[in-house]
Amino acid sequence: MDEFAMGSTGETSYFGPILNPWDHSLVPGGSSSGSASCVASRICPFALGSDTGGSIRQPASFCGIVGLKPTYGRVSRYGLVAFASSLDQIGPMTRNVFDNAILLNAISGVDENDLTSFNKDEDFTRLIGQDISNLKIAVPNYYMSELINKEVKANVLNIIEMLKNKGCIVDYIDVPYLEFAIPLYQVISLGEASSNLARFDGIKYGLHIDGKSLDDMYKKTRSEGFGNEVKRRIMIGSYVLSGKNADKYYKKALKVRRVLTDNLVNVFNNYDLIIGPTNTNVAYKLGTKSDDALKSFYDDILTIPVNMAGLPAMSLPIGFNSSNLPIGLHIIGNYFEEAKIYQLAQFIEKELNLSLEVK
């Protein structure tokens, strides 16, 4: 995985880049790169990932597997190295929808060691197989804009047609503020990350490099111990939280986040689910984005809004492009409505009956 879950390609891993099983010259996505790659290549039946801005869904989509980011608090974060505490959520990554639901059954629930966890005793498979024709589905125009690759868009349009034919209502809607996802993420997630990674100070555990003084020891240990991407993010995060900048950037970002959340959640007053592509494109070549620190953030342009709101969302394989690379459908539900996501996902999975095994 990308070091400290920071990256969307797997290339910042301490142990070297992870490869995409569909084509070894491509990235598997990230940061849950190894999980996605192993499940896709059938090395293991299922895996867990953590999703702060799309780190389960983006690699799931690049590798042709099912990945779900549950409602914030659904799965205890106790034991997970924190990246951005208000966004982080653990979720299942599997070969198919049913496996995903039973894995979520196994890992969800209240934990006294994570105060944001909650207890809602339910079986996530309970709606699977039930009729979907009465579902009302929204497609944000932003998710089908010119930012989206043509082949990806065409595959999503196929699904929309399929659902309409089945009797579902599918409407295109506007969701204001979706376009602020990247700047919001850069302020909120990096600010929180800089605070969360402060504990790696060389005193209690991990790398320790001696210095002339306490400050010198901190400096040497942290300069040596963190990779470049992580250091870059800690620096930005420390900047947005320093002194008056906290009001100027972090607190302001929280206000915009509130409005974006309200706009997204309000969609569920009229609709059961939101769909669109998981990513703007399919997997790309290793090394494509390593020269530009900003570019890799743009992979998460469609997934970040979900973390900002704390909603549950899935990436489901819905087909391949002309180079035989998997394409993912994004299915977003209201709080606690993972079961409804599974209901729709399993219907689509069954209709498409794709062969998702890497040849």
Added chain:
Amino acid sequence: MKPTIGIEVHVELKSLSKVFSNSKNNFNDPVNTNVNVIDLAYPGSLPRLNKEVINMAIKACLALNCDVTRLMHFDRKNYFYADLPKGFQITQQDTPIGTNGYIEIENGKKLELKDYILKKILVKAFIPKKPYLILIEPEYHYLK
């Protein structure tokens, strides 16, 4: 000139465990005995709020005529120091548990109490030059 003097008061609690962790709260035990993975800021550990402390704080707020907040959250104050394993102090800036209190003294005079907050403060630290070994850290109530 008539000076106005503000007083910041720290109150040590007799709760069984610490404010943000479930390890024992006993100042007189030897250094580094009442510490667990939360106190030592192990990766993956999260603060655990002590319910008993909230009850104590609410009682204190009522006795001091404070408005008790309905919605409460904690803030982080970030800085590096050897007595701060997490790299941040947990405190309350925006939503103190109590606000607008007062204490009545002789001749009916009222001393204003701005806010009543819960925070985590190091009580006893032992920081030798090397290795940078540290701490016992029970936590405090805090008036200002």
